[in-house]
Amino acid sequence: MKRSNVMPAALALAAVLALAVTSAGAAPRKRAPAHPKPIPVKPVVENPIADLPFPKFDRGPQVASACTAGLEGAMLRVKELEKRKPGADWLQGWEALYDWEEDQSGPLIFLENVHPTAEVRAEAEKCDQRWSDFQSALGLNALVWNGAKQSVAALKDPVDRRAAQLALEAFEDSGVALPRDKQARAKAIADKLASLSQQFNRNIRDARTRVPFTEAELKGVPDSVWKDQPRDADGKVTLPIDGPAYATVMQTAEDPGARERLWRAKTNEGGPDNLKALAQIEQLRLEQAKLFGLASYDEFVLRRRMVETPARAAKFLDDVHAAVADDDRHDTAELRDAKARHLGQPLEVTRLQRWDTMFYSERLLRDRYAVDDEAFRPYFPPQESLRFVMRVAEKMFGVRYDRIDGTWWAPEVQAWAVTDVASNRKIATLYVDPYPRDGKYNHAAVWNFRNGASSVPRQAQSALVVNFDRRGLSLRELETLMHEFGHTLRNNLSATRYASDAGENVAQDFAEAPSQMLEDWVYDKKVLKVFQDVCPACKPVPDDLVDKARAARDFGKGMLVARQQLYAIYDLALHGPTAPDPMETWEKMEAATPLGYVAGTTFPSGFAHVAGGYGAGYYGYLWSQAVATDMRSAFGADKLDPKVGARYRATVLGEGAQKPPQQVVKDFLGRDGSPQAFFEYLKK
Numbered sequence: 001m002k003r004s005n006v007m008p009a010a011l012a013l014a015a016v017l018a019l020a021v022t023s024a025g026a027a028p029r030k031r032a033p034a035h036p037k038p039i040p041v042k043p044v045v046e047n048p049i050a051d052l053p054f055p056k057f058d059r060g061p062q063v064a065s066a067c068t069a070g071l072e073g074a075m076l077r078v079k080e081l082e083k084r085k086p087g088a089d090w091l092q093g094w095e096a097l098y099d100w101e102e103d104q105s106g107p108l109i110f111l112e113n114v115h116p117t118a119e120v121r122a123e124a125e126k127c128d129q130r131w132s133d134f135q136s137a138l139g140l141n142a143l144v145w146n147g148a149k150q151s152v153a154a155l156k157d158p159v160d161r162r163a164a165q166l167a168l169e170a171f172e173d174s175g176v177a178l179p180r181d182k183q184a185r186a187k188a189i190a191d192k193l194a195s196l197s198q199q200f201n202r203n204i205r206d207a208r209t210r211v212p213f214t215e216a217e218l219k220g221v222p223d224s225v226w227k228d229q230p231r232d233a234d235g236k237v238t239l240p241i242d243g244p245a246y247a248t249v250m251q252t253a254e255d256p257g258a259r260e261r262l263w264r265a266k267t268n269e270g271g272p273d274n275l276k277a278l279a280q281i282e283q284l285r286l287e288q289a290k291l292f293g294l295a296s297y298d299e300f301v302l303r304r305r306m307v308e309t310p311a312r313a314a315k316f317l318d319d320v321h322a323a324v325a326d327d328d329r330h331d332t333a334e335l336r337d338a339k340a341r342h343l344g345q346p347l348e349v350t351r352l353q354r355w356d357t358m359f360y361s362e363r364l365l366r367d368r369y370a371v372d373d374e375a376f377r378p379y380f381p382p383q384e385s386l387r388f389v390m391r392v393a394e395k396m397f398g399v400r401y402d403r404i405d406g407t408w409w410a411p412e413v414q415a416w417a418v419t420d421v422a423s424n425r426k427i428a429t430l431y432v433d434p435y436p437r438d439g440k441y442n443h444a445a446v447w448n449f450r451n452g453a454s455s456v457p458r459q460a461q462s463a464l465v466v467n468f469d470r471r472g473l474s475l476r477e478l479e480t481l482m483h484e485f486g487h488t489l490r491n492n493l494s495a496t497r498y499a500s501d502a503g504e505n506v507a508q509d510f511a512e513a514p515s516q517m518l519e520d521w522v523y524d525k526k527v528l529k530v531f532q533d534v535c536p537a538c539k540p541v542p543d544d545l546v547d548k549a550r551a552a553r554d555f556g557k558g559m560l561v562a563r564q565q566l567y568a569i570y571d572l573a574l575h576g577p578t579a580p581d582p583m584e585t586w587e588k589m590e591a592a593t594p595l596g597y598v599a600g601t602t603f604p605s606g607f608a609h610v611a612g613g614y615g616a617g618y619y620g621y622l623w624s625q626a627v628a629t630d631m632r633s634a635f636g637a638d639k640l641d642p643k644v645g646a647r648y649r650a651t652v653l654g655e656g657a658q659k660p661p662q663q664v665v666k667d668f669l670g671r672d673g674s675p676q677a678f679f680e681y682l683k684k
C-alpha cells in the first residue's frame with residue numbers, strides 16, 4: 001500500500017502478455033553524487049545470446065518502423081504456432097511468441113514514459129495501442145486457444161502444465177470460447193476499455209495544472225520548493241499538483257486557504273471528462289462480465305486472483321475496517337485538537353478539513369517525535385542510496401551489482417549487471433533512471449519489460465524509474481526506493497522455466513507483497529549500517545533519529561489504512577452486480593467517514609487505478625500487505641540473514657507464477673499463510 005495515485009497498466013489479455021508496471025510514492029530534486037569506488041570483482045561469465053541491448057531511438061519514425069517490424073514478427077509466430085502439435089511443441093511456440101513480444105514491445109513501450117523527445121514518446125504510445133490491438137485479436141484466435149486447451153490436457157509436467165493453463169485462462173477471459181455474436185461484442189468492449197483507460201490517464205497527465213500563489217501565501221513552505229518555479233503574469237508562483245511540491249506544501253503551508261486551493265486542484269484532477277469515462281468503463285466492464293455468464297466484474301476478475309471471490313475480498317476489508325475504525329476516529333480527533341491549539345481557538349468551533357490532515361500530522365509528528373523527514377537527506381545521498389539497496393540485496397540473496405559503462409535513453413541513466421555470486425553468471429540487467437526531467441514519468445515506478453527464463457535461456461531486464469532529490473533522500477523516499485527496488489528483484493532474481501511465468505507475472509494481489517515486505521528494512525538500524533559499506537565517507541545516520549522515525553512511522557496509521565480501505569471498498573462497489581454512478585457512490589461513501597465529503601470535489605476523476613488495470617483490484621494493496629507482514633515474520637530479528645534470504649530467493653522470487661501464490665507463501669513459511677500478523681499490527 002503505497003500512498004499515491006497513478007499506475008497505467010496494460011489491459012486486454014493482460015495475464016498473458018502484459019508488461020508489469022508498478023508504482024509508488026515519489027521522490028524529487030538535487031545534489032551531485034560521487035560514484036562509490038567499485039568493489040574489485042572477478043570477470044563475469046557473459047552469455048550474449050541470453051541478453052539483449054537496449055534499443056536506441058532518436059526520432060518518431062524509427063519507433064514506428066520498429067513497432068511495425070515487431071508486430072509483423074509476432075504475426076508470423078502466431079501463424080507458426082497455429083500449426084504446432086499440442087503439448088511440448090505448442091508450449092515452445094507459445095513461449096517463443098511471448099519472448100518475441102516482450103523483446104519487441106517491452107523497451108519500446110516503456111519509452112512512452114521516459115524518453116526525453118516528445119515525438120518518440122508519442123510514437124511509443126501509438127505503438128502501445130497497436131500491440132494492445134494485436135493482443136486482443138490474438139485473444140480471439142480459436143486455433144491458438146485450441147492448442148492451449150489440448151496442451152493442458154496433454155502436458156504432464158506440473159510447470160509445463162501450469163504455463164499452458166495460465167495461457168488457456170487468458171484466452172478464455174478474452175472471450176474466445178463465447179458464441180460468435182458475443183465474441184465480437186467482447187472484443188469491442190476490450191478495445192473500448194483500453195482506449196478509455198488511456199484517455200483517462202492522458203487527461204490527468206497532460207493537464208499540467210498549476211496553482212498560483214503569492215509568496216505570502218506560501219509562508220512555512222521551504223524556499224527550495226517554490227523559488228525556481230515559474231511565475232504567472234501577475235508574478236505569482238505557480239506550483240504543479242503532481243511531483244514533490246504537492247506534499248511539501250500540504251505539510252508545511254501555514255495558510256489554510258493556500259492548502260485548500262492546492263488540495264482541491266489535486267482532488268479534481270482529470271475533471272468531468274474522466275467522470276464520464278469512468279461511468280462508461282464501469283458499464284462496459286459489467287456488460288463484459290455478463291457475456292461470460294457472471295454476475296459482476298468483481299467476480300470476473302477475482303476468480304483469477306489469490307483472494308478468489310468478491311465475498312472473501314469483502315470479508316477481508318470488513319475485518320480491516322473493524323481493526324482500524326477506532327484508531328481512525330482517534331487520529332482524526334487528535335489532529336482536530338492540534339488544529340485548535342495551533343490556532344488558539346476552542347475545540348468546539350474547530351473543524352478539521354481534508355486539507356488540514358497532512359499539515360497537522362506533520363506538526364504532531366514533529367512535536368511528538370521531533371522527527372523531520374528532511375533531516376535524513378544529508379545521510380542518504382542519491383547515488384549511495386541506490387548502492388545501499390543493492391548492497392542489502394547482495395547480502396540477503398547472494399548476488400552482486402556491477403555498473404555497466406554506456407549511454408541509454410537519457411543522460412544520467414545507468415545500467416547495472418546483476419550477477420549470481422555462486423555461479424558467477426550474469427543473470428539480469430537493471431536500468432536506473434534516477435533524476436527528474438521534463439516529460440519524464442514523475443513518480444517512482446518499475447517496468448519489468450523483459451522476463452528471464454531458464455528453458456531458452458534468457459536474461460531478465462527491468463527499469464527502475466525514480467525522481468531523486470539531488471540533495472539526498474528522506475527516510476520515506478528511501479522506503480519508496482526500497483519498495484520499488486523490490487519490484488526489480490522480483491524480475492531480476494526470477495528463475496522460472498518460462499518467461500510467461502516469471503517475476504511479477506503473478507496474480508495482481510500477490511504482486512506487491514515482496515516489495516511491501518522490504519519497506520520495513522529501512523527502519524532497521526542494523527540494515528541501515530549497510531550504508532557505510534557503500535559510502536564509508538557518509539556520516540552514519542544517528543541511531544536516535546532512526547528510533548524516532550520508527551516510532552513515528554505508524555503515527556496516523558488508523559487514518560491512512562482507513563483511507564486505503566475506503567478506496568478498496570469503493571472500487572469493489574463500482575464493480576459489483578450494478579454499475580452505480582461513480583460520483584454519487586463516492587459522495588455517499590466518503591460522507592460516512594469521520595472527515596466527510598467535501599462539496600465540489602471529484603476524487604474519482606483522478607483515481608487512475610480504478611480506470612486502469614487495478615479495476616476491482618485495489619483491495620490488493622491491503623491484501624498483499626497482509627501477505628507481506630506474514631512473510632516478514634520469517635526474518636525475525638535479523639533481516640539480513642542470508643539463510644532466510646536464500647530460502648526466500650528460491651521459494652518466492654525464484655518461483656514467480658510457476659505455483660499458485662498460496663503455495664509459494666506456504667513453501668517459504670513452512671505453513672499456510674495467515675492475515676493474523678497483519679491484524680495484530682493494525683490493532684497495535
Ligand SMILES: [Zn+2]
Binds near residue numbers: 022023484487512515
Ligand atoms: Zn509497488
